[in-house]
Structure formats: C-alpha cells, structure tokens
Amino acid sequence: MSYPRCDQSPAWAALQDHYRRSGAQFDLRAAFAAEPERFAQWSLQAPEVFADLSKNRIEAATLDLLVQLAEGCQLGAQREAMFKGEPINHTEGRAVLHTALRAPAGAAPFSDEVQASLARMLAFAESVRAADSGIRDVVHIGIGGSDLGPAMVVQALQAFAKPGLRLHFVSNVDGHDLAPVLRELDPARTLFVIASKTFTTQETLANALAAKAWFLAAGGSDVGRHFVATSSNTAAAAEFGIHTTFGFWDWVGGRYSLWSVIGLPIAIAIGAEHFRALLAGAWAMDEHFRAAPLRQNLPALLGLLDIWYRNFHGFTSRSVAPYHQGLKRLPAYLQQLEMESNGKGVDREGQALPYGTSPVVWGEAGTNGQHAYFQMLHQGTDVIPVEFIAVKTPTHGPQVTGELAERLADQHVKLLANCLAQSQALMQGKSVEEALHERAPTASKSLGVLTVARHRSFPGNRPSTTLLLETLNPRSLGALIALYEHRVFVSGALWGINSFDQWGVELGKALCSSLLPRLGSGDVAGLDASTAGLLQKLRA
Numbered sequence: 001m002s003y004p005r006c007d008q009s010p011a012w013a014a015l016q017d018h019y020r021r022s023g024a025q026f027d028l029r030a031a032f033a034a035e036p037e038r039f040a041q042w043s044l045q046a047p048e049v050f051a052d053l054s055k056n057r058i059e060a061a062t063l064d065l066l067v068q069l070a071e072g073c074q075l076g077a078q079r080e081a082m083f084k085g086e087p088i089n090h091t092e093g094r095a096v097l098h099t100a101l102r103a104p105a106g107a108a109p110f111s112d113e114v115q116a117s118l119a120r121m122l123a124f125a126e127s128v129r130a131a132d133s134g135i136r137d138v139v140h141i142g143i144g145g146s147d148l149g150p151a152m153v154v155q156a157l158q159a160f161a162k163p164g165l166r167l168h169f170v171s172n173v174d175g176h177d178l179a180p181v182l183r184e185l186d187p188a189r190t191l192f193v194i195a196s197k198t199f200t201t202q203e204t205l206a207n208a209l210a211a212k213a214w215f216l217a218a219g220g221s222d223v224g225r226h227f228v229a230t231s232s233n234t235a236a237a238a239e240f241g242i243h244t245t246f247g248f249w250d251w252v253g254g255r256y257s258l259w260s261v262i263g264l265p266i267a268i269a270i271g272a273e274h275f276r277a278l279l280a281g282a283w284a285m286d287e288h289f290r291a292a293p294l295r296q297n298l299p300a301l302l303g304l305l306d307i308w309y310r311n312f313h314g315f316t317s318r319s320v321a322p323y324h325q326g327l328k329r330l331p332a333y334l335q336q337l338e339m340e341s342n343g344k345g346v347d348r349e350g351q352a353l354p355y356g357t358s359p360v361v362w363g364e365a366g367t368n369g370q371h372a373y374f375q376m377l378h379q380g381t382d383v384i385p386v387e388f389i390a391v392k393t394p395t396h397g398p399q400v401t402g403e404l405a406e407r408l409a410d411q412h413v414k415l416l417a418n419c420l421a422q423s424q425a426l427m428q429g430k431s432v433e434e435a436l437h438e439r440a441p442t443a444s445k446s447l448g449v450l451t452v453a454r455h456r457s458f459p460g461n462r463p464s465t466t467l468l469l470e471t472l473n474p475r476s477l478g479a480l481i482a483l484y485e486h487r488v489f490v491s492g493a494l495w496g497i498n499s500f501d502q503w504g505v506e507l508g509k510a511l512c513s514s515l516l517p518r519l520g521s522g523d524v525a526g527l528d529a530s531t532a533g534l535l536q537k538l539r540a
C-alpha cells in the first residue's frame with residue numbers, strides 16, 4: 001500500500017514551473033474576455049450538483065498537469081483501495097467503507113450486515129415517528145462526528161421533517177448546552193439517543209449521565225425505553241445501562257458516520273424513505289467519483305483545485321458560503337470533515353511533509369456572511385477562494401401559502417441575486433480608475449478624490465466555485481455531502497497522508513484528564529507557569 005506522494009511525481013515540478021510562468025499572473029477577467037466558451041468549458045453536471053468552476057484561476061494547461069499529478073499518485077488505485085475495503089487507514093489498521101453504507105444491496109463489501117443494520121435502524125425510527133409512540137422530543141447526545149453530520153442534515157432537511165416531532169442536539173460538555181434543552185422536556189415523551197462510536201467520549205458520557213439523572217429526578221420511568229445508543233462499542237453502552245444499542249463497525253470513521261446508525265436522528269426526523277433517498281444521492285456521487293474520467297469527475301476536480309491553490313498559489317484557507325439557511329451548519333460539518341481528515345503533517349511513512357495540507361475551512365450562510373467578513377474577502381490582503389452553494393428552488397412546505405408564499409419566493413430571488421453578485425464582484429473587482437468615475441456621496445469631503453478611489457477600489461481576480469442544486473432534498477444533500485467526502489479524499493491521497501485517523505485530538509484529551517483532578521486539588525506541581533497561573537485563577 002505504497003503510493004507516490006505528489007511531490008514525487010514529475011508533474012509536481014512541472015506545476016511549479018507552470019505556476020511561475022503563467023499561474024501567478026493568471027487574470028480571470030482576461031480569461032473571460034479571451035474565452036467565450038469559458039463557462040461551458042469549466043462547468044459540469046455531476047449527480048444532483050451542477051458546478052461552475054470557470055471563476056477559478058485555472059487554464060487547460062493547469063488541468064493537464066493536475067491530471068498528470070493525480071495519475072502519478074495513482075489516484076485511481078487509491079480510490080479503488082478505499083471502495084474495496086483495503087485497510088487504507090493504516091495507522092489504525094482499518095478499512096474506510098462509508099461508501100458501503102449507501103451502496104445498494106450486494107454492491108459493496110459487508111452488504112448483508114449493512115442492509116440488516118439499516119433495516120433495524122429504520123424500523124426503529126419509524127416506530128418513534130408512529131402516532132402511538134408517545135414521543136414528542138428526541139434528544140441526540142453526541143459530539144464531533146457523532147453530532148455534526150446528523151445535526152447538519154436534520155437542519156437542512158427541515159422541510160421533510162415530521163411536524164410536531166422535535167429534534168434536539170446536545171454536544172458540548174458545557175452544561176449550558178444540555179440544561180436549556182432539558183427545560184423543555186417531559187420525560188414520558190422524550191427519547192434520548194446516546195451517540196458515540198467509541199462510547200468513551202468524555203463529553204457524551206457526561207451529558208448522558210446528566211440526562212439520565214434528570215430523567216429519573218423528573219419522574220421518568222423505564223430508562224430502557226427512553227434511552228438508546230448508537231455505538232460500535234455495544235459492550236460499553238450496555239455497561240452504561242442501555243439495553244437497546246444500534247451497533248456499527250470500526251470501518252466507519254466518526255466524521256463519515258452519518259450514513260450509519262449514527263444517522264438515527266435523521267431517520268427519525270425525515271423517515272425511512274427519505275433516509276434511503278439521502279443514501280441513494282450519496283451513492284450516485286460515489287458511482288460518479290468511481291467511474292467518471294478525472295476531467296469530468298467533480299470530486300477529483302475540486303480536490304485537484306484545492307492542491308493547486310494550497311500548494312502552488314499558497315492560499316491557506318477556503319470559505320464556504322451556502323446560500324440556503326438550512327445549510328448554515330454545513331461549514332461546521334465541513335471543518336471536521338476536511339480539517340480533521342487532512343490536517344496532517346506527516347506522510348503515510350511518518351515523514352514530515354515539505355508542503356502544506358488542509359486549508360482552514362470556514363464560512364457562514366449567505367447572505368449573513370456578506371454583512372460580516374465578506375469585506376475581507378473583497379479587499380483584504382489574503383486571497384481566499386470561496387465556494388458558493390445555491391439552491392434553485394426553495395422548499396418552504398405546504399403551510400406557506402398566499403401572500404407569504406409570494407413574498408418568500410421573491411426573497412429567494414433576492415438570495416440568488418446576492419449569491420451571483422458576490423462571485424461576480426470577487427472576480428471583477430473595481431479599479432481605482434473606475435472608482436474615480438463613481439460618485440461617492442458618503443465619502444469624507446476632506447479627502448482627495450484619488451484617496452477615496454483607492455479606498456473604494458477592489459483588486460478582483462478572486463476565485464470562486466459555485467455549486468448549484470435544483471432543490472435541497474434528501475437525495476441532493478446526500479450527493480453534496482458525498483462530493484465533499486471524496487474531494488477531501490482526493491487531496492489527502494495526493495498529499496500522501498492518512499486522511500482517516502485523528503491522533504491530533506489525543507494530546508489535549510490526555511492533558512485534560514491530568515488537569516481535571518488538579519482543578520479540584522489545586523496541585524500545580526510541575527505545570528508550566530501559564531497553566532498553573534490560570535488554574536489558580538479559576539479556583540480562586
């Protein structure tokens with residue numbers, strides 16, 4: 001299982017040369033002026049997701065070299081190794097088979113187990129949704145991969161959720177997360193889902209214990225019926241006192257687990273049929289990723305573009321701007337997916353990498369971000385590629401009628417216009433010359449016109465990608481998430497890193513365990529002066 005690292009491919013040096021000769025001077029405005037076909041040439045339809053890549057600093061020669069780079073790193077073989085279940089998470093000796101969770105029966109490894117687990121989980125979800133279940137509130141307690149995916153999807157698919165059934169997500173060990181949720185609950189009408197792959201996570205166990213204590217104190221009875229677990233550690237869940245555990249396997253990574261029983265709250269919210277549509281959308285993207293030639297392969301193209309920007313242009317972050325309020329948790333979800341997967345500093349053999357890996361991924365739903373940090377995207381000193389996600393048709397649900405429906409439809413047009421305007425503005429910019437010819441009624445009269453024009457000019461040539469969905473539904477969301485998963489796989493595969501472990505979260509956990517008793521005892525012996533000083537202040 002040894003594949004060449006990107007800098008070992010001849011295309012790497014060729015890309016460095018190409019960057020120096022052409023990439024560094026590339027101008028999007030000139031490219032659009034010179035290439036009438038640029039949009040057609042650089043856009044493509046993948047399953048459920050249309051992508052416009054034309055506003056990126058990329059030309060045919062760049063793509064040629066990036067494709068050579070991918071081939072040099074044996075991307076195709078690496079991809080097959082994942083789909084076939086080889087232990088590509090080699091530091092933990094595990095396969096990486098989230099794709100098997102959404103494969104039709106018989107189409108992927110472990111099919112029988114997967115189908116049986118899915119059927120059991122969906123049947124349980126339907127029983128919770130049934131009118132006679134008596135359940136009104138579902139509290140999902142989990143963190144990281146056992147929280148972000150389900151929470152993001154449930155939020156995104158509100159229009160498909162069962163009315164009257166309330167889903168709550170509690171993740172933080174900070175009691176300010178759990179307490180306000182508990183205030184709204186009736187124990188007799190509440191189901192707690194304790195989600196933890198390992199069932200050892202401090203935050204989740206603490207919240208689960210607190211929830212159980214509240215449940216009993218509030219007069220709840222039959223813990224066995226009101227608490228269930230989703231975990232690959234069924235023994236630990238049983239020890240905790242939970243009788244019903246939906247198990248899964250070590251080859252499902254936490255941040256890739258929403259397709260497994262960790263998706264139980266999704267299934268409870270949207271029902272079995274919609275959950276299957278979510279899986280089907282993801283599988284459609286899996287098939288595209290596996291079969292499409294690299295030049296028409298959207299996850300591959302996005303991953304290659306990430307390499308181009310990170311390693312040749314030196315851009316250190318990427319902003320995600322979903323123009324759909326339902327996707328407001330998508331940036332947080334992507335932060336774990338991408339930064340926990342590819343935030344690595346050594347290659348598979350443990351050698352320090354001579355190049356950058358995961359960019360910082362951040363963002364906010366549009367148009368909100370426009371009124372906050374877009375200033376920096378437009379005029380700041382760093383170039384930050386932006387990924388816009390727009391949804392053509394809104395889904396406000398049947399209860400929205402009459403004048404409200406008309407107004408919301410109009411607001412959707414405004415939303416889309418904003419999305420288009422931002423990528424256009426980033427690209428076009430505004431020269432000092434143009435700014436000089438504009439009226440600037442709010443500018444200070446005491447400044448010279450040239451000074452004002454300089455403040456009002458935009459460098460432009462700032463790259464962005466726009467992803468379009470026809471509508472946000474279970475199938476399209478499944479495809480969108482799988483697109484991101486595979487794009488992260490592509491850049492990780494070329495960087496030659498293990499995208500599927502997360503040792504970087506361990507040190508803080510271990511130090512937390514040793515500091516916890518010290519916060520009680522006040523013992524600061526052997527601590528650095530800063531930690532000791534802060535600990536004493538917190539105890540005072």
Ligand SMILES: O=P(O)(O)OC[C@H]1O[C@H](O)[C@H](O)[C@@H](O)[C@@H]1O
Pocket residue numbers: 143144145146195196197198199200201204254255340502505
């Ligand atoms: O599902 P759990 O075992 O409780 O783990 C929850 C999360 O915590 C860990 O520290 C990892 O950083 C995440 O990858 C994981 O998703």
